[in-house]
Amino acid sequence: MQATKCAGVGCKINEHVRCGISDDADAARLENARLRQVYRRGDRIFTQAEMASGLYCLQSGHVLLWYLDPFGHRTAFRVAGPGEIMGHRSLFGEDPHAATAEALTTCHICWYPKGLVDELIGTYPSFARRFLRTLARDRGPPDALLLRGLHMPIRVRLVYLLLILRERHGEIWRDGSLHLELPLLRRDIASLLGARPESVTRAIQDLKRDGVATFNGRHVVVSNLEALYNEANQEYDLGLPDSEEIAHSG
Amino acid sequence: MQATKCAGVGCKINEHVRCGISDDADAARLENARLRQVYRRGDRIFTQAEMASGLYCLQSGHVLLWYLDPFGHRTAFRVAGPGEIMGHRSLFGEDPHAATAEALTTCHICWYPKGLVDELIGTYPSFARRFLRTLARDRGPPDALLLRGLHMPIRVRLVYLLLILRERHGEIWRDGSLHLELPLLRRDIASLLGARPESVTRAIQDLKRDGVATFNGRHVVVSNLEALYNEANQEYDLGLPDSEEIAHSG
DNA sequence: CGTACCGTTGAGGTGAGTCAAAGTAAGTGG
């Protein structure tokens, strides 16, 4: 893929910009900072777990956005086409990319540096509003809980839920046991896990049988916190898959 | 639930604001416009398919966010706790609420009118940046495709995918048939559907057998478009469930 | 003390995953 500065048109960011940037100097600066690259099928525009360096705008071609979940499953969630922007979520979220963008066909893609985008947002409110709207409408990779729902057994999903709710609803006692007071009914747990209440009950019984956690109504006791973590970590990693893994998949 | 103006503190929006609003008059206006309400378990803060009127900020208590999918399944995707904001997605997206917010416990919730929030975003860039960050980090209800992934058979998910890709990749011929040139491999389709390539193949065979659509490599022909729509509509509605339905569920 | 709602338990069916192997298309080098 070769990089060239270009003065072409048809870039969505320019549209985002035009409706707001009144100063010609700013418009020119944006135009100058713009970089156009060509990608071929299979090329990566950006990669999961990398930090975001700027904003991408697809001029032609198609891009598949997917992430590698803790199972090593490649899960796609968006097909981007001409005129769409990419990488905005991690740019504004100040998080590493949650997904990998991969060219499905030959693509012409514009890139704008993060610093300049930031600056223009400070200067032009309508620019910011545009992105607020874009972000609000576009849903990134599905939330961890549901994402895993597709591949993880309910028992493991339940453990993840406990680990997530631990921060806000958990309390560790002197003896090292974790106590949780859940504000959720069984049917609420079920709908968070994408399962049926009966299945949740059964998963709860499983955890009790194996001495991982005990549920009494909405009160949960995890006597052996380590066992809970093992439950989640044993087969699947809690954290992001490392970049090595991502680099070799797909 | 009773509504009162209040001068209390501990509201996240105020935090969003404080770091940016330098003008005392603006700060006071925001404080005055603020409305505090009390909700009890089961009360709805807002309801799916309603238009957003403002921004909600949870001061105490817990709220479950869920939506009714086309199956009539209640699918929860977030438990909001003290300090979190709600309704921002539909506010900035200028879309109706995609979900219903329901109090799990007694809640104290602040509300700020849309107009004022808009105005402040125009005045204070740091205010806008805060929300850009919040929006980028929070994932709303999962995307339509994946959302349905939990409950729909693969065959139906595949039909939805075709209907979605129709806009960009489809072309209707003279004879009324729909032709799609997908830029996707089987494994890409599979990962969009949350399924395995083998299962996608089988679903494709099913559709061919029933005369709904024919796949030749990446070229898809839907001879009877109506049949495709029926496939999606028969059991489940494509659009939002009507508010009547939402009002009576849960 | 009855009426709801919630939670649990059991029996039975099935959609989709897994594994393995054969078939097909696409791309490469001589």
Add this chain to the structure above:
DNA sequence: CCACTTACTTTGACTCACCTCAACGGTACG
């Protein structure tokens, strides 16, 4: 232009986690 390699697709047999339906036990509340 044809052999060869590689990657993608299809098919079949098997297994199982979860859903469905249905009944029963528990607890809260009027």
